[in-house]
Amino acid sequence: MTVDYIPPQKSYSNGKLSIDKLDLPEAHIIHGREFPVAYALNLNDHEYNRDEVEEFLTSLSQKGVITQLIENHGVFVLRDSVENSDESKAAEVASIIRHIEEGRNQVQFEQNGTLTTRDKKGFNLYTANKSPPESVILQHNEFSRFKRYPNSLVFSILEYTATGGETPLVHGGELYEKVAKELPQFLEKLSQTGLQFNNEIWYKDESERAYWNHEVTFGRNIKPEDDFETKKKKALKIAHEYISDNAWFDEDDNLLASSKTWPVKTFKDEPLLFSSIAAFSDKYTTDEPKIKYGDGTVFSKEDLNKYKKITEELEYKHNWKSGDIVFIHNYQVSHGKLPYKDGKRSTLVGMWDVQDHTKQPFKNFQVEKSDLESVNSNLEALKV
Numbered sequence: 382m383t384v385d386y387i388p389p390q391k392s393y394s395n396g397k398l399s400i401d402k403l404d405l406p407e408a409h410i411i412h413g414r415e416f417p418v419a420y421a422l423n424l425n426d427h428e429y430n431r432d433e434v435e436e437f438l439t440s441l442s443q444k445g446v447i448t449q450l451i452e453n454h455g456v457f458v459l460r461d462s463v464e465n466s467d468e469s470k471a472a473e474v475a476s477i478i479r480h481i482e483e484g485r486n487q488v489q490f491e492q493n494g495t496l497t498t499r500d501k502k503g504f505n506l507y508t509a510n511k512s513p514p515e516s517v518i519l520q521h522n523e524f525s526r527f528k529r530y531p532n533s534l535v536f537s538i539l540e541y542t543a544t545g546g547e548t549p550l551v552h553g554g555e556l557y558e559k560v561a562k563e564l565p566q567f568l569e570k571l572s573q574t575g576l577q578f579n580n581e582i583w584y585k586d587e588s589e590r591a592y593w594n595h596e597v598t599f600g601r602n603i604k605p606e607d608d609f610e611t612k613k614k615k616a617l618k619i620a621h622e623y624i625s626d627n628a629w630f631d632e633d634d635n636l637l638a639s640s641k642t643w644p645v646k647t648f649k650d651e652p653l654l655f656s657s658i659a660a661f662s663d664k665y666t667t668d669e670p671k672i673k674y675g676d677g678t679v680f681s682k683e684d685l686n687k688y689k690k691i692t693e694e695l696e697y698k699h700n701w702k703s704g705d706i707v708f709i710h711n712y713q714v715s716h717g718k719l720p721y722k723d724g725k726r727s728t729l730v731g732m733w734d735v736q737d738h739t740k741q742p743f744k745n746f747q748v749e750k751s752d753l754e755s756v757n758s759n760l761e762a763l764k765v
Contacts, residue, residue: 417456442484466704475503490531490732509728518718521657531732546721549696553653561756572645572748575675593636643745
């Protein structure tokens with residue numbers, strides 16, 4: 382347990398408005414802390430006034446309450462902060478998120494290298510994914526395969542009438558412990574060699590799902606009047622800055638990147654897993670592996686299937702209510718998407734970051750056999 386852990390209060394109030402703690406049916410305890418933690422805005426018989434709501438939530442942020450809830454629990458769910466939420470309220474929810482995030486000294490994270498195009502809906506708020514309703518997205522920490530990644534993700538669904546479509550969330554600390562127990566050699570080698578991602582591609586053709594000349598891929602600084610070679614130069618500069626030093630254009634003018642990351646980390650000295658391994662597991666083949674150990678050796682399909690199964694066993698599946706705002710600490714918690722049908726489920730996302738990464742207690746961690754023994758010993762003790 383981190384030394385600065387402060388148990389959450391039942392309620393936080395300014396004397397007029399309050400946020401009151403909710404019990405989420407699927408929540409569970411990790412390292413003595415509830416995952417996730419949830420609160421609902423309570424007007425206490427007053428009329429809804431957005432300025433007052435934003436002022437109250439900003440005050441909680443400035444006092445450190447919101448950061449404590451996000452970092453200590455991994456996920457903070459805020460319910461009922463938007464009045465009569467529907468899909469017309471994107472600008473309002475963007476404003477509420479902005480007040481909360483800027484109140485806790487977070488800054489806007491510039492999205493680069495996404496594998497889907499996104500439409501802007503409000504200040505630093507975009508459509509999250511345009512995949513069809515039946516699609517499944519497996520667990521990943523956002524941009525964990527890149528040089529730069531956000532500190533926090535903020536998801537919202539303004540109008541939720543669908544069946545299914547829960548958002549599965551996995552705590553990286555709990556994942557580390559279960560992988561240490563069930564795949565110890567996999568974990569040890571992963572921590573010692575790192576993780577390679579090979580030949581991710583963003584296409585020249587703008588009819589493709591991911592093309593490089595788009596604001597949230599690599600086109601942020603491209604102007605309509607730029608000639609083609611200038612566009613390529615600007616795109617490659619962003620790729621080298623945000624994604625990987627190893628990025629290039631092929632002979633068809635598609636942009637490719639390969640990278641190496643270190644997915645075993647600690648946050649405030651607690652070990653965790655921070656990666657997109659599960660998201661790559663389904664399409665993994667040993668003939669053309671998109672991911673490898675950092676030393677270039679190939680994963681066994683059996684290990685990757687087991688890893689994916691572990692993530693599925695640990696998932697908290699968030700059942701949405703219209704207007705929910707879900708703050709995810711990206712360092713500690715991965716996310717995915719489950720299929721839905723028969724209704725609306727348009728997810729919005731904002732990405733936010735700390736102002737100075739050098740002050741963040743988020744570090745690479747190399748696993749030794751003694752660490753694996755310690756994990757197993759602690760897990761056995763919990764059974765007693």
